[in-house]
Amino acid sequence: MYNVSNETIDRGRIDWFTAGLYLVFLFLGWLSVYAASYDLENAKSIFDLSGRAGMQLIWIGTSLMLAFALMKSDTGFFETYAFVFYVFGIILLILTLAIAPEIKGSRSWLVLGPVRLQPAEFMKFVIALALARVFNTYGFRLLERKNLLLVLAIILLPTALVIAQSETGTALVYLSLFLVLFREGMPGAVLLIGVALVLYFVLGIKFSDIPMGSFSRGEFISILLIILFSAGMVWSYMKRKEVLSFMLGIPFVIFLIALIVSFFEIEIDYGLVALIALCGVFLYILYLALRFRKRTYLLILIFMAGSFAFLESAEYMFNDVLKPHQQMRIKVTLGMERDLQGAGYHVEQSKIAIGSGGLWGKGFLNGTQTKLKYVPEQDTDFIFCTIGEEMGFIGSSIILLLYLIFILRLIYLAERQTSVFGRVYGYCVASIFIFHVMVNIGMVVGILPVIGIPLPFFSYGGSSLWGFTILLFIFLRLDKNRRV
Amino acid sequence: MEYRPDNLFQNRKFVIGGIAIAVVLLYIIQLFRLQVLSPEYRKFADSNAFFRKTLYPARGSIYDRNGRLIVFNEPTYDIMMNVREMTAGDFDTLDFCRVLDIDKMKFEQLMSDMKDRRKNPGYSSYTPQLFISQLDVREFGLLQEKLYKFPGVYIQNRTRRQYKYPNMGLILGYIAEVDKNKLDSDPYYVRGDYAGKSGIERFYEEDLRGVKGVEILLRDSKGRIQGKYNNGADDKAPQSGRDLMLGIDIDLQAYGEYLMQNKIGAIVMIEPQTGEILCMIASPSYDPSLLTGKDFGKNYLELERNPYKPLINRAVSGMYPPGSTFKPSQGAIFLQENIINIQTQFSCYHGYPPLGGRPACHGHPSPLSIVPALATSCNSFFCYGLNAMLSNREHYSSQDQAFDIWGNYLSNMGYGRRLGVDLPSEKTGFIPNNKFYNKLWKGNWNANRVISIAIGQGEILATPLQIANFAAIVANRGYYYAPHVVRQRKGVALDSLYCRRNESGIDKSVFDIIADGMANAVTSGTCRAANLGTDIQVCGKTGTAENPHGDDHSLFMAFAPKNDPKVAIAVVVENGGFGARNAVPIGRLMLQKYFRDSIPESDKWIEEQIASREILPFVYQKKAIIKAHSSIANQ
Incomplete structure (x- = not known):
């Protein structure tokens, strides 16, 4: 049992394990920025303030001061002012959208004299605080409609604003907070649906050129997947064997008929057959829904119809909503285009740089690929290339494992929080770091499409380093003060 | 941990932790594939990275209805400049200006135009960039003799439209360097490319322009060409533009x-x-x-003002x-x-x-x-x-x-x-x-x-x-x-x-x-x-x-x-x-x-x-001038 009286609050120590990892990251990050911006012909000292590494040192110094200040602050402060921060943050985002100059195609930088700030970076901890605060309300239940709408609004409003600033990457970071919602009771089906939608999209695009009757092969496979997913849902929620056998039996029979007909030298439109099978299953579930009046059936019907609608609009979204360079990035990742001229160039160069590192790497400052600037953005978004090239498989794996330990530690810390506020905030921090590491390194090693978000603590830049520091140290501050 | 109504879903921590572990494992496998299992990346890097050389196709020719050649191409030469290599070596600007017959001011102007990312969005000091376009054979000859003296200067072969007859300018149209809008809207073009702006040249642009090719070469760390990447397997030969035959006699x-x-x-x-x-x-x-x-x-301005x-x-x-x-x-x-x-x-x-x-x-x-x-x-x-x-x-x-x-x-x-x-x-x-x-x-x-x-x-x-x-x-x-x-x-x-x-x-x-x-x-x-x-x-x-x-x-x-x-x-x-x-x-x-x-x-x-017979209406170019004249006449 726990005691709420003030005297027993443990004025504990900062979690040195996490703080230590943070310091290690800062140091390695600083070396990497130096290596990445190192100019063979015109080498500067690592402390030279006119170089990137020197500047990064300033950012690191200010971040440490920030961290120290946060550790000295009052915990109640964050909880009390969570919503004030949020409102202020939203205003700042709108303001940025209105007055920011266009830099590299995005309108996300506020220029204050010599300093350039990206409010979207700082919005991460602001949203996390607001979410934690909402969950902390007494008797809060996520699945009540009012609460759900509030939580969605808190996440989606800044997401929309940041998309308007053309910072798609950062917007996706905000969406990673759905992982927190999952932890706090959002049905697992929602995550699965998310995965299903991505699958339809990828299949629909990747195999859009190969026709299968009225549909493409991608759509054909996706239609079969819709049937399988619905069957899976029926099985896991209803546990009724005969329903499951019908759901799989109907398509089976329909395909069997098609197969038999095809023996009579009649051309079969297999796309259409799949659609008929889908309709058959749909009608069957509709019948069950009307007969047993169970909400689950209705939801599955919605899932099926929604999936199909999404599938049909995927190609439209791909061709008309995404910008040409985004389409190209996705095509390159899906292996549909090699495009060594454009989008594929970055990824190909990045892979060469990493691949050339070998097992042990070429050694600090000895990477030729990154030194000759073949890799774009190599001290910001593509900084992992330098690590891969100079530290090799061993070094880059160690960095990845350090990140994994860091993230697992954050989850552990989040779980040991005694207040819902602390736990939700902790999961927000963990989710954001998971997402950043996953997307950034996934892009650099050629598994995910190019999405420009920084690698925490390594990528050069003040805004992102400050943002991550604040995000982390608010949590460490909360953790230090937790009740045991 | 004890049962708490606000902490019903704590088992889900394993799902989230599992996701993190799975991602890191997947990435370590990919790193292993790239770094340990694929020695070719090492080779690419040893002979160093790509130099992508654009190969320009010949623009399609135009013939009249009886097969007489009307529009064809003539070789010209663009000067490309690699600023890195230029500033690293000893580049004699004055000599360079003398060969090209330009003065220092013009040189500075061209350099700043080239480096201006608003005019040249693809600028990079590491790749050759367009400096001057359309030298003719004679000017090119003068430069070529001394080319070894100018580090970082490259020649890009191009072609220029030539016309057999002084007729039907309005129907043929003309080609000109693509502007910023075109650069942004059509990824085919890079700065310095030409595209049809009016007439047939514009209407049939996609037929006439052909398809650019690319040669992917490998360079060592000093920028020297080492040979073709992947034995030229990724090279693309340029496809010449399509010839057109007009119905016009x-x-x-x-x-x-x-x-x-x-x-x-x-x-x-x-x-x-x-x-x-x-x-x-x-x-x-x-x-x-x-x-x-x-x-x-100059000519365009004159025609536009006529x-x-x-x-x-x-x-x-x-x-x-x-x-x-x-x-x-x-x-x-x-x-x-x-x-x-x-x-x-x-x-x-x-x-x-x-x-x-x-x-x-x-x-x-x-x-x-x-x-x-x-x-x-x-x-x-x-x-x-x-x-x-x-x-x-x-x-x-x-x-x-x-x-x-x-x-x-x-x-x-x-x-x-x-x-x-x-x-x-x-x-x-x-x-x-x-x-x-x-x-x-x-x-x-x-x-x-x-x-x-x-x-x-x-x-x-x-x-x-x-x-x-x-x-x-x-x-x-x-x-x-x-x-x-x-x-x-x-x-x-x-x-x-x-x-x-x-x-x-x-x-x-x-x-x-x-x-x-x-x-x-x-x-x-x-x-x-x-x-x-x-x-x-x-x-x-x-x-x-x-x-x-x-x-x-x-x-x-x-x-x-x-x-x-x-x-x-x-x-x-x-x-x-x-x-x-x-x-x-x-x-x-x-x-x-x-x-x-x-x-x-x-x-x-x-x-x-x-x-x-001459039937040209008198055109008042500037009303103000007419007014000025009449007021003088009145005095």
């Missing part, structure tokens, strides 16, 4: 331009069976070689009242709709009687039927006809319906809309409809209010191309192929638009009557000057279009021979007075040239007279 075109010198207007000749344009003269025009090479900027606007292709974007050349279309509609028949007669007393002799007409027998009405170009006849059609309540339930049907016929004959010619900037002309007149007259109008449209005046506007196309419809007795300049794209079919027969919805028998009328106009009517003799029976129609901008425009429309038409023609001479004064003689000479290949001795005096 360059001799006919050149002759037309000669006749139209010092006049403003247009000539269009169409082969009725195919819709191929045999010549398209828009005057004034310019020599296409003015807009190529280094003097492009008050007679030589950059406008009046044949497709000039809109004129068609005047009496419109009458055959009216006759055809009235006959088709049974408003009149071949015997129907209307009277004319030097004008249209119901409106007190307005519009006026000239002396001819009265009453008269459609064939003599066309021959004498009687205004009154067609005014009666339009009035009879719009006020007819047996055929049509309302005036609106009658006028809709009238408008539909004209639209089917190509008036009031784009014909779809393969040139940019085609205009629609104008045919008024119910909505227009109901608004103009606030719902209260009738045929007599708008009667001048029956004789191609009033609000009616048509392009010379539309008039020629209509002549082709009469020639074909009812149908046409969308007129087009290009008759063949090498290796691929023409757009189906140009192979489709378009019906006017009017019977052949009707157009037989119209053709009779137009034949009589040549033998015994208003355009006797177009009579080429009995061997080539010409059917023609003159036009004299009143316009608010000065003297009447002179128009002529014809096709020949009557029974097996080979050619349809339209001539417009701005401010040329009566149709018979300028347009008909020009039409006659063009037909002579087409059918007889040379002008008979007996016609030489006409040719001389026409070619030497």
Whole structure:
């Protein structure tokens, strides 16, 4: 049992394990920025303030001061002012959208004299605080409609604003907070649906050129997947064997008929057959829904119809909503285009740089690929290339494992929080770091499409380093003060 | 941990932790594949990264209908600069300037232009960037001797358009460096690329430009080329642009331009069976070689400032009242709709009687039927006809319906809309409809209010191309192929638009009557000057279009021979007075040239007279200057 009286609050120590990892990251990050911006012909000292590494040192110094200040602050402060921060943050985002100059195609930088700030970076901890605060309300239940709408609004409003600033990457970071919602009771089906939608999209695009009757092969496979997913849902929620056998039996029979007909030298439109099978299953579930009046059936019907609608609009979204360079990035990742001229160039160069590192790497400052600037953005978004090239498989794996330990530690810390506020905030921090590491390194090693978000603590830049520091140290501050 | 109502889902921590572990494992596997299992990456890096060299395709050539070469390419050389290598080595700027014959200021200017990311979004100091474009062979020769002295300077081979004839600049169009908009909207282009900006060069840009190739070379860490990446497996050879063959006969075109010198207007000749344009003269025009090479900027500015606007292709974007050349279309509609028949007669007393002799007409027998009405170009006849059609309540339930049907016929004959010619900037002309007149007259109008449209005046506007196309419809007795300049794209079919027969919805028998009328106009009517003799029976129609901008425009429309038409023609001479004064003689000479290949001795005096005639309205370039002059005169 726990005691709420003030005297027993443990004025504990900062979690040195996490703080230590943070310091290690800062140091390695600083070396990497130096290596990445190192100019063979015109080498500067690592402390030279006119170089990137020197500047990064300033950012690191200010971040440490920030961290120290946060550790000295009052915990109640964050909880009390969570919503004030949020409102202020939203205003700042709108303001940025209105007055920011266009830099590299995005309108996300506020220029204050010599300093350039990206409010979207700082919005991460602001949203996390607001979410934690909402969950902390007494008797809060996520699945009540009012609460759900509030939580969605808190996440989606800044997401929309940041998309308007053309910072798609950062917007996706905000969406990673759905992982927190999952932890706090959002049905697992929602995550699965998310995965299903991505699958339809990828299949629909990747195999859009190969026709299968009225549909493409991608759509054909996706239609079969819709049937399988619905069957899976029926099985896991209803546990009724005969329903499951019908759901799989109907398509089976329909395909069997098609197969038999095809023996009579009649051309079969297999796309259409799949659609008929889908309709058959749909009608069957509709019948069950009307007969047993169970909400689950209705939801599955919605899932099926929604999936199909999404599938049909995927190609439209791909061709008309995404910008040409985004389409190209996705095509390159899906292996549909090699495009060594454009989008594929970055990824190909990045892979060469990493691949050339070998097992042990070429050694600090000895990477030729990154030194000759073949890799774009190599001290910001593509900084992992330098690590891969100079530290090799061993070094880059160690960095990845350090990140994994860091993230697992954050989850552990989040779980040991005694207040819902602390736990939700902790999961927000963990989710954001998971997402950043996953997307950034996934892009650099050629598994995910190019999405420009920084690698925490390594990528050069003040805004992102400050943002991550604040995000982390608010949590460490909360953790230090937790009740045991 | 104890059960807490606010912490129901703690097992999900394993899912989230599991995701993190799975991702990291997946990435470590990928790293292992890249770094340990794929030694080729090491090799790429050892011989170092790519140098992607663009290989430019030759732009397609253009030929005339008889296969004579009109537009081709000549090699030129662009200077590319790698700023890194340039600043690293000892680059003698002064010597470099001397070789290129530029001064230091110009050099600095070019450098800053090159480095300006607003003008050159793809700028990088690590790759060669365009410094100066289009050196000719001689200048290139001078530089090449000393090239070893200038580190970081590269030569990019390109080609430049060259023209065999000083004609049809407006139809061919020109190419120029792509602007920022084009760079942003079409990823095919990079700074310094050329693209068609007008005419055929623009309309057929994607045919003509071909496909750029790329050679992926490997460089060592000092930038030296080491060889091809992947043995050239990823290289792409450039594909040459597609050659085009025009329907235009360059001799006919050149002759037309000669006749139209010092006049403003247009000539269009169409082969009725195919819709191929045999010549398209828009005057004034310019020599296409003015807009190529280094003097492009200067010449373009001069052409743009010329008050007679030589950059406008009046044949497709000039809109004129068609005047009496419109009458055959009216006759055809009235006959088709049974408003009149071949015997129907209307009277004319030097004008249209119901409106007190307005519009006026000239002396001819009265009453008269459609064939003599066309021959004498009687205004009154067609005014009666339009009035009879719009006020007819047996055929049509309302005036609106009658006028809709009238408008539909004209639209089917190509008036009031784009014909779809393969040139940019085609205009629609104008045919008024119910909505227009109901608004103009606030719902209260009738045929007599708008009667001048029956004789191609009033609000009616048509392009010379539309008039020629209509002549082709009469020639074909009812149908046409969308007129087009290009008759063949090498290796691929023409757009189906140009192979489709378009019906006017009017019977052949009707157009037989119209053709009779137009034949009589040549033998015994208003355009006797177009009579080429009995061997080539010409059917023609003159036009004299009143316009608010000065003297009447002179128009002529014809096709020949009557029974097996080979050619349809339209001539417009701005401010040329009566149709018979300028347009008909020009039409006659063009037909002579087409059918007889040379002008008979007996016609030489006409040719001389026409070619030497100057009909240029005085253009006020700047009103302010005129004012200043008049105030001086007043003093």
